[in-house]
Amino acid sequence: MQTTAVAAASKRGKASPLTDEQKILLFRNLMLAMALDRMMMRVIRAGRMVGFYHEGGIALAPGVAAGTFLRKEDILWPHYRAHGLAHMLAKGIDVKLYVAEHMGREAGCCKGRSSFHFSFPQDHVFGLSGNIGANFPMVVGYGFAAKYKKTDQVVMNCSGDGSYGEGRAHEALLISALWKLPVVFWLENNGMAQHSGEQDLFPGKEISVLAAGYGIPAMKVDGQDLFACAETALAAIAHTRSGKGPIFIECRTLRAQEHSVGNLNNEGPVKRDQKLMDEWKATRDPLKIAAARLIEEGLLTETVFTEWQAEADKQADAMDEFSEASPKAMPSVEELYTQVYAGKGN
Amino acid sequence: MTDTRELTLCEAIREAYIDEMRRDERVFMMGVSIQAGSFPHTKDLTPEFGTHRVVDTPLAEPAIAGAAIGAAQEGLRPIVDFMYAGFSYYAGSEVFMQASQYYFLHGSQLPLPLVFVGTCGVGRRVANEHSTLPYGALIHHPGIKVCMPSTPYDAKGLMKAAIRENNPVFFLWHTSMMSFKGHVPTDDYVVPLGKADVKREGTDVTVLTAGMQVHTALKTAEKLKDEISIEVIDARSFEPFDRDALFKSLEKTTRLVIVDEDFERAGFSAEISAQVMEHGYDLLDAPVKRVCHPNFPIPGGYMDVYTMPTVEKVESAIRDVCR
Structure with a gap:
């Protein structure tokens, strides 16, 4: 059993399983994800968003990697950083409908009534929960259903380190291992849960060691290295799709800002070190790291970078405009009463 | 058949x-x-x-x-x-x-x-x-x-x-x-959700209940049959609740006792009492009476005599609404 290993396999000198096309796709997905994240920050700061927003910042490479190689029928439960926009756009979902949802619009993917929840059932993305860790029981169900229906669907179960405090996480590890369910436990560990640091929440340094107790193979990867994350995602998806049961991936990433917009930025009683966070933004930005690599490999130039960046920003702005153009969702109370239960059964 | x-x-x-x-x-x-x-x-x-x-x-x-x-x-x-x-x-x-x-x-x-x-x-x-x-x-x-x-x-x-x-x-x-x-x-059939059932017809008092307590209500109705005519309605579904069936019965009896094995506070019986108050007040000739589990945790041991609805408790409630 492989308990730890792999890592930045994409370091120069090692052969990468990624094609040039895949690298460019990943890079542009990350670029768009970060552009969307900036746009969402502008929207919430302008007071045009309903509900919360949890900035993704420089923590979006794992999400892009987790989503990019999934098939339409694979189940994705995104992590809530940047509200799963990175994961979902990478899976090919029309996320402008989710942007509109954040603004409470009729065009929203849940008719403007869910705040920051989402649902794209046709794309096998079923929702976000404000109750952290709610994903774990559901992914048992997705995995069970895949086996029951004898499909080769993969369940990409993304979550943060905080969610592993929930008993549900341990129940899901247990049952997934017991029933050999096709679940990727994709941990995006930024070392912070709300305003508490990992040293106050976990007895060890790595959460992936939990997997060993359940006989689940685990891998760790640098979450700031987009291509390393992507290689690991490919390996994890292949492992799971081939019927070998669950796998645990720990992406080590960074939270260079407060938990949610307008909130505290403490670690316990102490304010977090702004200088350190600024340094991370300068040196550990996954887009800059990936761009340097692509330039080195001759797949990107500064000029093309600027062009693509402008395109991504334009796409993000278009989603904002699309949402603004849609009327605020205000159905009548009578209509809402008709929406509580689904119609006739089987 | x-x-x-x-x-x-x-x-x-x-x-x-x-x-x-x-x-x-x-x-x-x-x-x-x-x-x-x-x-x-x-x-x-x-x-x-x-x-x-x-x-x-x-x-x-x-x-x-x-x-x-x-x-x-x-x-x-x-x-x-x-x-x-x-x-x-x-x-x-x-x-x-x-x-x-x-x-x-x-x-x-x-x-x-x-x-x-x-x-x-x-x-x-x-x-x-x-x-x-x-x-x-x-x-x-x-x-x-x-x-x-x-x-x-x-x-x-x-x-x-x-x-x-x-x-x-x-x-x-x-x-x-x-x-x-x-x-x-043996044949295929369903009992639709949201459909109450009149388990015994009567004209003086309606007893609304469900589950096991339907039988407590039926026993009480049998005991009092020469004195008071009791209609026993089995809710069967708590949600959706068949309010029409209850109101139809109240039009006839004008008196309601709710027997509810769950806690009295903020439960099914409280909800139905409120609904009757809001939407069926004119149907009533007496205040609604409830027989429920008292508002303390369900104890083990021999204290169930305090907590179970019994024929005696239901009878007493029925007599109250008939006063």
């Missing part, structure tokens, strides 16, 4: 599982030790349906309840047996928040057909966790349907309706009624 046989309540529920699993491959069951059959309604189902459709799980209620939601989202029609309904409280987030409210919150796009099953009921001296009746708490949360049978006929019909329903349903049954016998047709 269709053929009927005498079955126990649990045998009737079991027949519903068998019928519906034969009818629809998407139906499967999950729970702790259901293969052996902690209770007889899940006994010996594996020879026909296999361990992949009658699935024993670890003791992990949140995961089991959430797995039902996930499996339903992926097109299956799960039945989750919590064994005791009190055990479902472990899965509070899944039952009250996720299953109940998913459909509405996520834009009413994807129906969530699933059934939670749990046994409950006071009077077995086993204290709160093995007795608690969660229907008051459940109906507080919009989005889940809740029912409880008082006869084997209703048990089979309600369970079949629950399995065919396109929404989450919590099916409760009373532990003390496990071996309660009654006639059940």
Whole structure:
């Protein structure tokens, strides 16, 4: 059993399983994800968003990697950083409908009534929960259903380190291992849960060691290295799709800002070190790291970078405009009463 | 006339599982030790349906309840047996928040057909966790349907309706009624959710109740038959609740006693009293009277005499509304 290993396999000198096309796709997905994240920050700061927003910042490479190689029928439960926009756009979902949802619009993917929840059932993305860790029981169900229906669907179960405090996480590890369910436990560990640091929440340094107790193979990867994350995602998806049961991936990433917009930025009683966070933004930005690599490999130039960046920003702005153009969702109370239960059964 | 046989309540529920699993491959069951059959309604189902459709799980209620939601989202029609309904409280987030409210919150796009099953009921001296009746708490949360049978006929019909329903349903049954016998047709039938049943007709007082307490009410009605004519209405479903059936009865009797084995405070009986006050005040000739579990935790031991609705308590309430 492989308990730890792999890592930045994409370091120069090692052969990468990624094609040039895949690298460019990943890079542009990350670029768009970060552009969307900036746009969402502008929207919430302008007071045009309903509900919360949890900035993704420089923590979006794992999400892009987790989503990019999934098939339409694979189940994705995104992590809530940047509200799963990175994961979902990478899976090919029309996320402008989710942007509109954040603004409470009729065009929203849940008719403007869910705040920051989402649902794209046709794309096998079923929702976000404000109750952290709610994903774990559901992914048992997705995995069970895949086996029951004898499909080769993969369940990409993304979550943060905080969610592993929930008993549900341990129940899901247990049952997934017991029933050999096709679940990727994709941990995006930024070392912070709300305003508490990992040293106050976990007895060890790595959460992936939990997997060993359940006989689940685990891998760790640098979450700031987009291509390393992507290689690991490919390996994890292949492992799971081939019927070998669950796998645990720990992406080590960074939270260079407060938990949610307008909130505290403490670690316990102490304010977090702004200088350190600024340094991370300068040196550990996954887009800059990936761009340097692509330039080195001759797949990107500064000029093309600027062009693509402008395109991504334009796409993000278009989603904002699309949402603004849609009327605020205000159905009548009578209509809402008709929406509580689904119609006739089987 | 269709053929009927005498079955126990649990045998009737079991027949519903068998019928519906034969009818629809998407139906499967999950729970702790259901293969052996902690209770007889899940006994010996594996020879026909296999361990992949009658699935024993670890003791992990949140995961089991959430797995039902996930499996339903992926097109299956799960039945989750919590064994005791009190055990479902472990899965509070899944039952009250996720299953109940998913459909509405996520834009009413994807129906969530699933059934939670749990046994409950006071009077077995086993204290709160093995007795608690969660229907008051459940109906507080919009989005889940809740029912409880008082006869084997209703048990089979309600369970079949629950399995065919396109929404989450919590099916409760009373532990003390496990071996309660009654006639059940061999032919296919359902008892629709949201349809009350007049279990005894009367003209002076309406007693609204459900589950095991239907029988307490019937015994009381029989005892008082020469004095007071009592109509016994079995709610069968707490949500949707058949208010029309109740009001139709009140038009005749003008007096209402609610017998509710759950806690008195903020439960089913409180809800129905309020509905009658708001929408049926003119129908009444006397204030509504309730017989409920007192507002302290369900004790174990010999104190069930204080907590169970009894013929004496129901009689006293009926006499009160007739004064």
